[in-house]
Amino acid sequence: MxxxxxxxxxxxxxxxxxxxxxxxxxxxxxxxxxxxxxxxxxxxxxxxxxxxxxxxxxxxxxxxxxxxxxxxxxxxxxxxxxxxxxxxxxxxxxxxxxxxxxxxxxxxxxxxxxxxxxxxxxxxxxxxxxxxxxxxxxxxxxxxxxxxxxxxxxxxxxxxxxxxxxxxxxxxxxxxxxxxxxxxxxxxxxxxxxxxxxxxxxxxxxxxxxxxxxxxxKELQADAEAVQVHQLIADYVVRVIMATREPESYGLPELRRVIDVGASPRATLGLVAAARALALIRGRDYVLPDDVRLLARDVISHRLILTFDALADGITTDQVVDRILAAVPPPRVIWDEPAGPDAATATR
Missing domain, CATH: 3.40.50.300 (P-loop containing nucleotide triphosphate hydrolases)
Incomplete structure (x- = not known):
């Protein structure tokens, strides 16, 4: 978790x-x-x-x-x-x-x-x-x-x-x-x-x-598992995956006629695991929204099954993922927030 x-x-x-x-x-x-x-x-x-x-x-x-x-x-x-x-x-x-x-x-x-x-x-x-x-x-x-x-x-x-x-x-x-x-x-x-x-x-x-x-x-794999994932980053991943299954709930009703079967829970787990590995390569021990966005095509596209109408129109799964990323807002990262009772969290 x-x-x-x-x-x-x-x-x-x-x-x-x-x-x-x-x-x-x-x-x-x-x-x-x-x-x-x-x-x-x-x-x-x-x-x-x-x-x-x-x-x-x-x-x-x-x-x-x-x-x-x-x-x-x-x-x-x-x-x-x-x-x-x-x-x-x-x-x-x-x-x-x-x-x-x-x-x-x-x-x-x-x-x-x-x-x-x-x-x-x-x-x-x-x-x-x-x-x-x-x-x-x-x-x-x-x-x-x-x-x-x-x-x-x-x-x-x-x-x-x-x-x-x-x-x-x-x-x-x-x-x-x-x-x-x-x-x-x-x-x-x-x-x-x-x-x-x-x-x-x-x-x-x-x-x-x-x-x-x-x-x-094996030690590097353990280091990747230890990379921290903020709760709002996890929520962002879930929203992106759920948009492939219930697009109308995320302001994308036009994708209902395009997507036949959305991404599975393996996509959710895989996107987090891949983002952790990418963060480690980039020199961080925490995941950023950009890590998720960079890997979304690679992790999600091949899991989507499009309708016959979408295939006939020449729509690709990469285009569907790009549309979802454009519609689902990522959390906003703010560094060095001032301390105090009214201070915002580091990630919104």
């Missing part, structure tokens, strides 16, 4: 080592990945917030390279699973194999048993494979033959999907999309970034150095 705490003044010192380590990790990843700062930062936020991340972009925009580089920088184990239409659940989570010599079944654990699991082109696998990931993503464990096997800690699933191909792909089930903390759209690089990619990669590609380790990652 969010803690009612007053934000500190901007002059207060930052949390310190946690922020320094996170910024060092981002800098090390940027020595390899050019121009995708948004994707890299959001992926690190998902890791620190103990969530999962869905990357959507055309081929060749460094989605896979970014994930493998982040795994190297953070010192975690990494596996890449290429999703195909003929994939079966045992190819992912593992299976039991009978050995006639011992007359016993042995468990062969699948590739999901790693700190970083890259589900490449996740929308190419059928529904039964997607459902096999639900327990992995939600419970961080795998059940085989009546035995539960916990996954490594920390653990994150980062999936990629190609938005321009329609042949041989399957839409992700709504229940699985909801398991992803964030969905990040990865664009093409700009001209000057393309030139830098050519300069770095055409000769000897740079190799990232390890900055963190799994134990330090």
């Amino acid at each position: 969010p803690e009612p705490a007053t934000p500190r003044s901007p002059a207060s010192p930052p949390p310190g080592d946690a922020t320094r380590l996170l910024r060092a990790a981002l800098h090390e990843v940027s020595t390899v990945i050019v121009g995708q700062d948004h994707m890299v930062e959001r992926t690190l936020i998902a890791l620190i917030a103990q969530g999962h991340c869905l990357l959507e972009g055309v081929p060749g925009v460094a989605k896979t390279l970014a994930v493998s580089t982040l795994a190297t920088v953070t010192g975690g184990t990494f596996t890449r699973i290429q999703f195909t239409p003929d994939l079966v659940p045992s190819d992912i989570v593992g299976t039991r194999i009978y050995h006639p010599s011992t007359e016993q079944f042995d468990v062969e654990l699948g590739p999901v048993f790693a700190n970083f699991v890259l589900a490449d082109e996740i929308n190419r696998a059928p529904a039964k494979v997607q459902s096999s990931l639900l327990e992995v993503m939600a419970e961080r464990q795998v059940s085989l033959g009546g035995t539960t096997h916990p996954l490594p800690d920390p653990f994150i699933v980062i999936a990629t999907q190609n938005p321009v191909e329609s042949e041989g792909v399957y839409p992700l089930p709504e229940a699985q999309r909801d398991r992803f903390l964030m969905k990040v759209v990865v664009p093409h690089p700009r001209a000057h970034e393309e030139m830098e990619i050519l300069r770095r990669m055409s000769t000897r590609p740079p190799r990232p150095q390890r900055v963190l380790d799994p134990l330090t990652l």
Whole structure:
């Protein structure tokens, strides 16, 4: 439950080592990945917030390279699973194999048993494979033959999907999309970034150095959980999410014909967790309304289901989230209020 705490003044010192380590990790990843700062930062936020991340972009925009580089920088184990239409659940989570010599079944654990699991082109696998990931993503464990096997800690699933191909792909089930903390759209690089990619990669590609380790990652996750969330910030998050379900109650009656299904409670929890991680990266031990607004698209958009009329009109979920953010007022932060019986609170 969010803690009612007053934000500190901007002059207060930052949390310190946690922020320094996170910024060092981002800098090390940027020595390899050019121009995708948004994707890299959001992926690190998902890791620190103990969530999962869905990357959507055309081929060749460094989605896979970014994930493998982040795994190297953070010192975690990494596996890449290429999703195909003929994939079966045992190819992912593992299976039991009978050995006639011992007359016993042995468990062969699948590739999901790693700190970083890259589900490449996740929308190419059928529904039964997607459902096999639900327990992995939600419970961080795998059940085989009546035995539960916990996954490594920390653990994150980062999936990629190609938005321009329609042949041989399957839409992700709504229940699985909801398991992803964030969905990040990865664009093409700009001209000057393309030139830098050519300069770095055409000769000897740079190799990232390890900055963190799994134990330090767990400590950073604990630091993020300790970031303070004022009660009014929590109220703002709830109002934004509720506006996706009851838009007419928040002055948005026109969205009733646009939104078929609003965001789930996972969006509320995820938006707070992601805002805490972003605040830690920014050097604060408290969340600001801007943290919530910056992450709202990434956390909410993929959870919304629009009506057929909205899709026919070309309305996107990002446009819906932007409309909600414009209509739902955030709390106003005031620093250094004078002390006294009539003094206002630090956040209104």
